[in-house]
Amino acid sequence: MPLTDKQQLMMDFIETYTIDRGFPPTIRDIQEGCKISSTSVVDYNLRILERGGLLKRSREISRGIELTRRKRSDSIQVPVLGPISAGNPLMVAPIDIRTLDSDDHVAVPEEIINQHREIVAFNVKGQSMINAHIDDGDVVILSLTREIADGDIVAAWLKTDDEITLKRYFKEGDQIRLQPENDEMEPIIVNAADVEIHGKVVYLMRGY
Amino acid sequence: MPLTDKQQLMMDFIETYTIDRGFPPTIRDIQEGCKISSTSVVDYNLRILERGGLLKRSREISRGIELTRRKRSDSIQVPVLGPISAGNPLMVAPIDIRTLDSDDHVAVPEEIINQHREIVAFNVKGQSMINAHIDDGDVVILSLTREIADGDIVAAWLKTDDEITLKRYFKEGDQIRLQPENDEMEPIIVNAADVEIHGKVVYLMRGY
DNA sequence: AGCAAACTAGATCAAACGTTCTATTCTTGT
DNA sequence: ACAAGAATAGAACGTTTGATCTAGTTTGCT
Structure with a gap:
């Protein structure tokens, strides 16, 4: 799946934000951090990224975004x-x-x-x-x-x-x-x- | 700082929850997960844990809990x-x-x-x-x-x-x-x- | 040009969630 | 037993936040 610039930017933002703060960003955090005009645009692109398997979302849960990195172990x-x-x-x-x-x-x-x-x-x-x-x-x-x-x-x-x-x-x-x-x-x-x-x-x- | 049983349980819960789901729990998640009767009790103990330096909280932010020294990482x-x-x-x-x-x-x-x-x-x-x-x-x-x-x-x-x-x-x-x-x-x-x-x-x- | 699909905007709603307040119960030391 | 601090309960409030809806704009294709 080819990522648009915006989607790549979002992925990067989510990753650095999560590493930085210890928890994932909200949709509005992403909106601000990536200079996106509307939460619905963020949501729209998150759905695409989720469909592409790059992240997992937990519905109705704040900050319910998890990057599905490569297989993890401890x-x-x-x-x-x-x-x-x-x-x-x-x-x-x-x-x-x-x-x-x-x-x-x-x-x-x-x-x-x-x-x-x-x-x-x-x-x-x-x-x-x-x-x-x-x-x-x-x-x-x-x-x-x-x-x-x-x-x-x-x-x-x-x-x-x-x-x-x-x-x-x-x-x-x-x-x-x-x-x-x-x-x-x-x-x-x-x-x-x-x-x-x-x-x-x-x-x-x-x-x- | 000596931890009470409840506080230790909370620490463990927060850790496994975070590793499991990719994001930290809410106060109410902790309440349920540790069978605590009230959110204020969770808050009360979280403040103690924070004062003890075991975790960091971001005020007014959902799931704004970060364990300071995770003994395991990914x-x-x-x-x-x-x-x-x-x-x-x-x-x-x-x-x-x-x-x-x-x-x-x-x-x-x-x-x-x-x-x-x-x-x-x-x-x-x-x-x-x-x-x-x-x-x-x-x-x-x-x-x-x-x-x-x-x-x-x-x-x-x-x-x-x-x-x-x-x-x-x-x-x-x-x-x-x-x-x-x-x-x-x-x-x-x-x-x-x-x-x-x-x-x-x-x-x-x-x-x- | 014309059309469909992809994408963007902004607003609104309901649920999730952190905070705080007051009252009560449990411990502990003397 | 008594007081004082520690811990617990429950409720209420206001903000944060995910979801959704409608409408508008852009892009790609023929």
Whole structure:
């Protein structure tokens, strides 16, 4: 269905109005916002848009306009615990990654979350994983699982240190090699007892 | 602020109602939905909730209720049009990126989408943007806008060719330089008339 | 030009809806 | 038990708002 300029304008207005205010506009809001001369013209065009499947109207209900966007699903707000690999406040007890404070959240589609038991997000600081194309400022989603395989990218806490870092994980006998993906950095090899692996990277998000 | 049972019920009702119908409930909707005896009781509690910062009300406006921090938000299924930079079927007419077929979708949080008018997703094929840390298999979200700035990563269609590729965009007089982010690849310099820029990368998602 | 369909204008009506007022009942502390 | 504040009830009022009707204007087609 081809949209007239007016109809396109109305669609845009309805969308921005709804996002802006949290509720859809009335017919008269649309009239004013799109400089349309009469409510009946708005109604007329809304009917066309509804017939075209671009929106759904609830009759006799104020602001009963819903844009039928593409199929919707839920996003979950995941706490962002970063920055990872920058120094966190000194901690003496074993770090429980779930109890770290966070004041920020990032929306993650439910589809991605559902595959994992428990997840958190980390803000990546620094370029220690740059060869794995994980850049400064990226947000990584960690699955808080104990099932770690060689080569996984993990959030590791060195007990001798006071920070959590992102490294590639390799088990080598009694020892664990934490391999940065950066030519200028050396692998860290520690006894398994001296490190806690809190989870592995399952998703990455980057805004531009 | 501690919530009474009734207030919690109201919050839940408002949230599910809004997600369900696409617009917030009226005071009388809440009254019915929460089995409250009077509109004034609803109003009374709404004022408390508003004072507590849990929602915002627009006075004298029907359904003027907006929850301030929704713990869930929507994701939109965005069609994945990829793979980008692999050969698409030969096309003779100017490519309208919106009409390309896609049988796959990816969920993108509404927060990200809302900042852009129209978006599509592309499956990245190949490593031409590897220095920008965009890897084979990543999914990039494109904003279909004409507002392209130098240095933006864009989806470009060379009219002499039959494929869409991801490149960094630089305008150089009458010509456009399409710069791969890969040391082994040469920039493509073409007349502005021989290329169509369909949108720029605004988000990147990568699963592991 | 002539006609039909698409579109626009403005007014009006009834229902939906937020607001407010007064009165009553329920809690809580002393 | 008593007072004071918190919460509830019910009604009434006025504005907002969707629906509708009639009439006029524009557009597209032959």
